Amino acid sequence: MKTPNKNIRRTILQIIHNSGAAHIGSALSMVEILNAIFKSVDIDKIKNSQNDRDRIILSKGHATSGLYATMFHHGLLGEQELSTYFKNDSLLAGHASHHVPHVEHSTGGLGHGLPVALGMAIGARTKKIDSHIFVIVGDGELQEGSNWEAIMLAGTLKVGNLIIFVDMNRLSQVGEVEKSCSLEPLKLRFESFGFDALDVDGHDEDEIYKAIQKSKTSVKPVAILCHTIKGKGISFMENNNLWHYRCPQGNDYDKAVLELRE
Amino acid sequence: MEKDEKIFFLMGDTGFNLVEPIFEKFPDRAINVGVAEQDLIGIAAGLSNMGFKPVCYGISNFLVHRCFEQIRNDLCIHNYPVVLVGTSTGFDNGALWATHYVVDDIGALKVLPNIKIYSPSSVESINNIFEEVMKSPGPSYIRITKSNLTEGKSIDSPNRFILKNEQSDILVISHGKMVKNSMEAQKLIPKFSIYAMDRIKPIDEQELDNLFKKYKKIIVIEDNFRSGLYNTIAQFSAENRLHSVDLYSISPVESFGTRIGDSTYLEDKHGLSSEKISSFIDKLSSQVKMTSGTNI
Numbered sequence: 001m002k003t004p005n006k007n008i009r010r011t012i013l014q015i016i017h018n019s020g021a022a023h024i025g026s027a028l029s030m031v032e033i034l035n036a037i038f039k040s041v042d043i044d045k046i047k048n049s050q051n052d053r054d055r056i057i058l059s060k061g062h063a064t065s066g067l068y069a070t071m072f073h074h075g076l077l078g079e080q081e082l083s084t085y086f087k088n089d090s091l092l093a094g095h096a097s098h099h100v101p102h103v104e105h106s107t108g109g110l111g112h113g114l115p116v117a118l119g120m121a122i123g124a125r126t127k128k129i130d131s132h133i134f135v136i137v138g139d140g141e142l143q144e145g146s147n148w149e150a151i152m153l154a155g156t157l158k159v160g161n162l163i164i165f166v167d168m169n170r171l172s173q174v175g176e177v178e179k180s181c182s183l184e185p186l187k188l189r190f191e192s193f194g195f196d197a198l199d200v201d202g203h204d205e206d207e208i209y210k211a212i213q214k215s216k217t218s219v220k221p222v223a224i225l226c227h228t229i230k231g232k233g234i235s236f237m238e239n240n241n242l243w244h245y246r247c248p249q250g251n252d253y254d255k256a257v258l259e260l261r262e
Numbered sequence: 263m264e265k266d267e268k269i270f271f272l273m274g275d276t277g278f279n280l281v282e283p284i285f286e287k288f289p290d291r292a293i294n295v296g297v298a299e300q301d302l303i304g305i306a307a308g309l310s311n312m313g314f315k316p317v318c319y320g321i322s323n324f325l326v327h328r329c330f331e332q333i334r335n336d337l338c339i340h341n342y343p344v345v346l347v348g349t350s351t352g353f354d355n356g357a358l359w360a361t362h363y364v365v366d367d368i369g370a371l372k373v374l375p376n377i378k379i380y381s382p383s384s385v386e387s388i389n390n391i392f393e394e395v396m397k398s399p400g401p402s403y404i405r406i407t408k409s410n411l412t413e414g415k416s417i418d419s420p421n422r423f424i425l426k427n428e429q430s431d432i433l434v435i436s437h438g439k440m441v442k443n444s445m446e447a448q449k450l451i452p453k454f455s456i457y458a459m460d461r462i463k464p465i466d467e468q469e470l471d472n473l474f475k476k477y478k479k480i481i482v483i484e485d486n487f488r489s490g491l492y493n494t495i496a497q498f499s500a501e502n503r504l505h506s507v508d509l510y511s512i513s514p515v516e517s518f519g520t521r522i523g524d525s526t527y528l529e530d531k532h533g534l535s536s537e538k539i540s541s542f543i544d545k546l547s548s549q550v551k552m553t554s555g556t557n558i
Contacts, residue, residue, distance in 0.1 A: 009353075051313060053310070056309070079416055082519050098339075098340060104311065105307070105308075105336075105340070106309065106335065106339050106340065107335075108335070109331055111300070112304060112332065112336055113329075114304070115300065115301045115303070115304020115305055115307075116304045116305070116306070116307045116308040116311070116336055117308060118301070118304065118305055118308060119304060119305035119307055119308020119309045119310075119311070119312070119316075120304060120308035120309070120311050120312055121308070122293070122305065122309065123270075123308060123309045123311070123312025123314055124309070124312060125314070126270070126291065126312075126314075127312065127313070128289055129312075133318050134309075144404055145300070146300035146301060146332075147299035149276070149295075149296070149298035149300055149303075150304065152296065153296060153298065153301060153305075156296075157293075163493070188499075205407065
C-alpha cells in the first residue's frame, strides 16, 4: 500500500488542531510504520494485558499523537478519550504516557525507549515467552549515546526478539540530522553491531509489514531503517521543519483537511 | 535469587571478585551489561515490565548520577520495583577523588517521587532492608558502605535506637557508616544517645515526632551533604514548628575538595571522625553556642 494512510493522518491532524499541540511533522512521518506494527501484533493480547503480548514502545515520544491515532484506529483507545489529547486534565499528554491504557512505556526524553525495549526482550526470552518487542526511534534520536549502549548489548546477546524501527525522516528539531552529527553509514553500523538491518520505504505499509514478518524469524536483533518524509501526506508540511512545532490553524488547517480528503 | 525467581541481577561491570558466584549459579538471571549505566537502568525498567524484580549493582556515583534521567523517567515515573544497590558511599573512595566518592547521592535522589532510600549501618540492617525492598512495589536505592559493622542480633526495623543515654537530652541521628563513627565518639564522650535512621525516604514522621518531644538537641551526622537526611529533618522540624529543639548538622562541606585522602582522613577533615564528633558534642553539652557543621 503505497498510498499514504489518510485515515490515521486525518485523526492526527484533528487532535493536534483541536488542542493546539505540536510535533505534527514527526507524527506524520511514522504513520505507516506504526500501522504496520499494530497489524502485526495480536491486539487482543494487548487489550487483555497478557504477559505474552507483543510490546510496542514509541521512543520518539513527542510523536505520540501518531501513536494515539493509530491505537484509536485499532480499537485500543476510545474516541472520547482521544478527543482530550493535549487538553487540561487529560491523561493523553503531548508525550507518550503509560497511564493511558495499553501504552507500554512513557517516553519523551530521547534515548530511553530502546534500552527499556531491550530489557523487555531479554525478559521475554528469559521467561521463554514468544513475544516480540517493537521500538520506534527517530533518526535524530539515535544521536543519544544510550541507544548505542543498548545496540551493542543487543547484538552481543543476540536478542532476536527485538525489532528497532528507525524513522529516518532526516530532520531533527533544528535541521538536518546528517549536518549536525552524522549517523551514516547507518545500515553498516547496525550490522557491525550484530544486527540484521533492512532498508524499506517508510511509507509503504506492505513493505514494512513484510519486513516485520521476515524479522520475526531472525536470530539476531533487527533494525528496519524506514526512509520517510517528515510531514508526509500534507504537501506544505513535507520536509519543512516549521512543522516540528507549528500547529495547523486557519487557512493551513483548511488546506490540510482538503489534502487529506479521500 | 534462589527463593525468588523474579529477582534478576544486573550490573555495569563493577564488582570483580564479588559477583561471580551469582553468574555461576543463576546464569539466566544475571547480566553484566558492560560499562553502560544508562542501558543498565533502562534494561531494569524493561525487565520490570515483564514481571521481574531487577537488582542493579554498581558504584554509587555511576548508579545515581550517570543515569539520573533513566532513574527518574524509566523507574520512578513508572514506579517499577527496581532495587539499586550502590557501593562505596561517603568517602569510601576518597583517595580516588570527587568523581568516585559520593556525598551528594541522597540529596540528588530524594527529590524524586516514588523512590525509597536506605543507608544501612550494619550487616543486620542490610538484611532487614533487603526484606523490606523486596516487598516494595516501587524503586529503591540502597547505599552500602565498605564498613561492615555487626550488631550481633537481628533488628526489627532499619530505624532504631543503637544506644540510649537516659541522662542526656542530646541525640545523634545518623545512618550508614556514620553510625559506627558516632558509636566510637560515644565511647570518648558518653553524653548522648544514638538513633540509626537507615531508612531515609520515606521519612518516619511519627518516630521523628517522638524524638523531637524527647530530646532538646539533635545532631544529624551523615557522610552526605546537608541535602541528605539533615535537610529532610530540618524541613520536618520547620513544617511542624518544632522550634524548641536545637538542630545541628555534621556533614561534609558542600564543595568538591581539591585535596584527596582516605576515608579516615577525609571524614576527620569534614568533622565526621569520632574525635571531631565527640569534641563537637562535648562543647554542645557544655552549653557552648554552636553552629552546624565544621569549617575546613
